[in-house]
Amino acid sequence: EVQLVESGGGLVQPGRSLKLSCAASGFTFSNYYMAWVRQAPKKGLEWVATISTSGSRTYYPDSVKGRFTISRDNAKSSLYLQMNSLKSEDTATYYCARHTMGLLDYWGQGVMVTVSS
Amino acid sequence: DVVMTQTPVSLPVSLGGQASISCRSSQSLVHSNGNTYLHWYLQKPGQSPQLLIYRVSNRFSGVPDRFSGSGSGTDFTLKISRVEPEDLGDYYCLQSTHFPWTFGGGTKLELK
Numbered sequence: 001e002v003q004l005v006e007s008g009g010g011l012v013q014p015g016r017s018l019k020l021s022c023a024a025s026g027f028t029f030s031n032y033y034m035a036w037v038r039q040a041p042k043k044g045l046e047w048v049a050t051i052s053t054s055g056s057r058t059y060y061p062d063s064v065k066g067r068f069t070i071s072r073d074n075a076k077s078s079l080y081l082q083m084n085s086l087k088s089e090d091t092a093t094y095y096c097a098r099h100t101m102g103l104l105d106y107w108g109q110g111v112m113v114t115v116s117s
Numbered sequence: 118d119v120v121m122t123q124t125p126v127s128l129p130v131s132l133g134g135q136a137s138i139s140c141r142s143s144q145s146l147v148h149s150n151g152n153t154y155l156h157w158y159l160q161k162p163g164q165s166p167q168l169l170i171y172r173v174s175n176r177f178s179g180v181p182d183r184f185s186g187s188g189s190g191t192d193f194t195l196k197i198s199r200v201e202p203e204d205l206g207d208y209y210c211l212q213s214t215h216f217p218w219t220f221g222g223g224t225k226l227e228l229k
Contacts, residue, residue, distance in 0.1 A: 037166075045158075045166065045209055047218040061118075061217035095165055102154045102213045105177065107165040 002026040004096045004108035011114045012086055022079040022096030022108060029077035033099035036070060036081050037107075038092035046092075049081060050099060064090075086115045119143050119212055123221030129229035136197040138224045140210035145190050147214070154213040157186055157195045161206040169208075170195060197226070 008020040020036070036048040049070035050059040058070050069082040079096055091114050097104040120143040130136045138157075146153050157170040168177040170186035173193060183204075185196045197204055205228065210221040 044223045045211075045220040047211075047220070050218075059216055102148075102152070103156045103168065103171045104211070104213075105168050105171075107167070109165050 002098065002106040004098065004106060006094065006096050006108045006111035009094065009111035009113045011116065013117050014087060014115055016086055017082070017084045018086060018113060019083070020081040020094055020096075020111060020113070022081075024077045024079065024096075024098070027098070029072075030074040034070075034072060034079045035097045035099045035104055036079075037095045037097055037104065038090075039095070039110075040089070040092045043092075048094070051079070083113070086113075088115050091115045118217055119146075119215050119219050121210055121212055121219050121221040123208075123210055123224050125224060126222070127225045127227065129227055130200050131229050132200055132202065134200050136200055136204075136226055138195045138197075138208050138210075138226075140188075140193045140195070140221050142191045142193075142212055144215070146193075146212050147190065152214075153189065155186075155188070155193050156211045156213065157184075158209045158211065159204070159206050160209065161203070164206075166209065200226070 003025045005023045012018045035050040038046050038048050051070045055072050067085045071080045093110040093112050095110045096108040098106045122141045124139045146155050153173050155173050158166040159169050160166040169180050174186045183198045187194050208224045
């Protein structure tokens, strides 16, 4: 069974940093691209980042490019999202998702990030 | 960026009835490889999104055949027949043909 478990969320002040983690199990992690998607409170979904199997290629929307960094450790079956220079509009639930053939097939339960002073 | 417009925003339905959700894109979702990367997700209350339909019309593993997807180019539809209580929630379309990937604004399926 595919399982994705996010951690590392919490309350952080504007301008500070936070690193999210996602522990994967139930599949061969190194064979799949992975992604992060977020959802602001009572709002829709926004794709945040995607990383290739080796980690050599990463993709971001303009809203987070230069501030967020996606990375992975295939030996640990773990995905990460380093978030710097956080803004209030980054407040959201962040989901880790498995990316296969151009779509996101399995999602974690999400972790909440609140950016506030 | 590709804008995904979902309608309606809210869709009251009766159990056992039928529902239809539209998703329109601001540009064609046909990839240079010939595939169309338009997918549908359901987010039940308090849960993470779950994949229903991928690449326009393919049901994901375990998805009942009450769910069907259709469309082409810029115009896509998700149909739900014989609506059951577990079908209620927020539906989203996603295009992954063009970067950045973009979602529709969502459609809340609720009881009439």
